[in-house]
Amino acid sequence: MTTAICSVDALAKNSGVCALLTINGQQQQVAIYYLPDTEQKVFALGNWDPLGQANVMSRGILGNVGDELVVASPLYKQHFSLISGKCLEDDVSVPVFSIAIEGQNVVLVS
């Protein structure tokens, strides 16, 4: 099942935005990253930075560390994998959500 989130136009190329979603009855802030030159194109992580203790993950810089696609927290610069949500420097992780592009829309896949 898919739920529409926003249009592709609302995304920021090679950067992130944030959406407010209801997942399993719970409100969730979800960071959505748009990397048009990758096969998967869109990635979604929880917006809560467990180390910085604030909803800021969508505002980090994207890049790679070795083979891992990552986002760097804008607060204290730890790197989190866009695929697994794991932090590369600390033993914490953020939730990963499954999203996709359908036509002109970004959708949550559940």
Added chain:
Amino acid sequence: MLPPIFFRRLIAKSESQKIMNKLNVVVVGNGMVGHHYVETLANSNVDAKITVIGGETRPAYDRVHLSEVFDGKEPSDLAMTSREHYIELGVDAHFGDFVETIDRVAKKVITQGGQEFSYDKLVLATGSYPFIPPVAGHDQAHCLAYRTIDDLAEIKASAKGKKIGVVVGGGLLGLECANAVKNLGLEAHVVEFAPGLMGVQLDDGGSAMLRRKIEALGVKVHTSKATQLISKGSGHRLKMEFADDTELETDMIVFSAGIRPYDQLARDADLKVGERGGIEIDYQCKTSDENIFAIGECAVLGKFIYGLVAPGYRMAEAAVSQLTEEKKSFTGADMSTKLKLLGVDVGSIGDSKGIAENSRAFVFSDERDDVYKRLNVSADGKKVLGATLVGDCDDYDTILQYYLNDIDLPDNPENLILPAVEGGLPSLGVDALPMTASICSCHNVSKGDIVEAIEGGCKTVADVKGCTSAATGCGGCAALLKNVVDFELSARGIEVNTDLCEHFKHTRKELFTIVQSTQIKTFGELIDKHGDGRGCDICKPTVASIMASLWNEHVLEADLLPLQDTNDTFMANMQKDGTYSVVPRVPAGEILPNQLIALGEVANQYGLYSKITGGQRVDLFGAKMSDLPAIWSTLIDAGFETGHAYAKSLRTVKSCVGSTWCRYGVQDSVGQAIDIENRYKGLRSPHKFKMGVSGCTRECAEAQSKDVGIIATENGWNLYVCGNGGMKPRHADLFATDLDTATLIKYIDRFLMFYVRTADRLQRTSTWFESLEGGLPYLQDVIISDSLGIAAELEAQMTHVVETYQCEWKTAINDQEKLKRFKQFVNSEEQDSNVVFVEERGQVRPANQVEKKRLALKAVS
């Protein structure tokens, strides 16, 4: 490590019962050496009551750099200590009173002022006095000496409005003094009795070359002149009549013809003195009375008087050590010296003139570039005996190490002084230096000390400097220090990786050159052609900054936006809870009342916490990302521009109120600061930088703690560079003096662009400066003399940045595409529920976790 003073206090406290038995140490003289003795003793574990009596009215100061007082420095800049510091050390200090008598039986000294001080140990550090040749007429007005700060005041007063100044004495001190006279704006003449300048240190060839160079600087040199009479002049105040029937008219005569040990006090007390003066001492620095020491220029060991600071310090340390368990000896010192006289490099090592019988000389003379070098080696060509260098001292360090450490010379030792030809120069491998080799003689740092620092964890030259103080005195050993550090690091397998990050195998400086020369405008093209992978949070903002410095496009252009740190992306400063702070520009801190009202209204309307910053502006905290465009729209209407507090760029130009209002101001510091802030606002740089403009030497704008500091003088502006407050404070260096505004701006343009081009990522100007190998003279060469031939390019680059300035916020609020990201959620108008404020002292602040829980519970119930 705890500072020694701390140990001393600990010991003093735990052994308080000994207080009654404190050793009474009286030091006569508070020059550089006397002061060093006091400090060394106060910081040792000797339980002593220290009394120091200085004849001058001020505490010890740096006499070596006396002439700089006429070159922009204040007498207070030369101070080595203060009355307050002595009080902190528990030292009883008396100034402006001379000790007249030593009563060796009663073990006390009596001053001219009638004060008496008892001693257990007495230390004589009385120094020396200037030798004034007994020429008839030498005691009239405007015949002066050059020795103390008070002398300088007299010289300055005498020179006022006059044209010609004569210095009698062509030695080291005389030429130093000629520099002072020249700096006062007088036509300077040097009159020397001997046939050449600096006859003690230089051979004839070196002396002649020095004369050529000094004459080229406009100083008139008269050698082989014996002054017979000083009489009234006709065109000028005085007339000097020489033995060869020539004469010279002048407005002022300064005697700087050598010094004599000040030993009268010791003579009167029947202490042994040398044949040609000086208080006789042994290797322990003891005089003929075992309770009296003598150190510095007043002392004579064997037949030698050591008239340099470094040996004086070693004597002071040896004398202090006699009161401790560890007894050090002073058995003499190397008198090799390297200095700049009137801007000319002069070096003298060991037997510089080749007087020794077995000495064989190599001489290199270049009359086109005015360089003279002489290397004296032993007859078998194996050892250095001495050297003379004039006009180029690059080889000084290497030759000195061969000399001091008695290292065998390579074949063809003449290559040591020959100009570099490809593959020809045998450099002395620093691995050949013994651990005892002195690298920095100002701070007495040996190669062993440096190795120890590296083993203790230092990984860069800057680390080692900080840890050992090496190369922080005269700076002459900087290149040698770097060689030692580099060698020791690589010997330990510590590779110094200067790559920016895993994506670019280049330094920031190299990347800058690449972007500039290839004119690449996007990150994608740059990483495709010159890097690997997708980039990261290190290289992306670095490249964005480089491109901004070069092309100066808006930070939110689609290609650039993904490169920016969050602060640049939202043109505000992210705080711990994800909200932002807003800082409008207030150039120089000058603000209209209506703008203050507008700030207050914005803060009230959006519920922002307000605080005055250290940079003379207002910071508004707690702004939601989605409110930023509206907040800025209001601020722009009130006449504000973005303050770039979020960017690595110019923050503020702090100013004092200046001559417009202040009773003491000599220039309009506010006007100057506003112009400067408006010129450099928005310039993206490797790190943030700050500037300050003070309207007089009282320095209320604290300009000397800024990256660029400007202080008004009666004749213009003095420019200081590379200061820093913050974590590692650094006093800015005086870069140029009495500049007019056009020249000031020209130098700042060049300086800032040179920094922007060459510094590492996140390197402030202060650490960048420490990493420049040639230090201040190098930087002055590049900026003032354009030694790299890039000044025009740097200025053009700055002009481009100034001409393409835009208020980033003004552009953004008129461009919907750029405002797209200023939404909390792409699919909802709600706000971040985790942003919760509580009230404190009448304003908001972020709630802590406990408060958030309490508020959430309240909401539920």
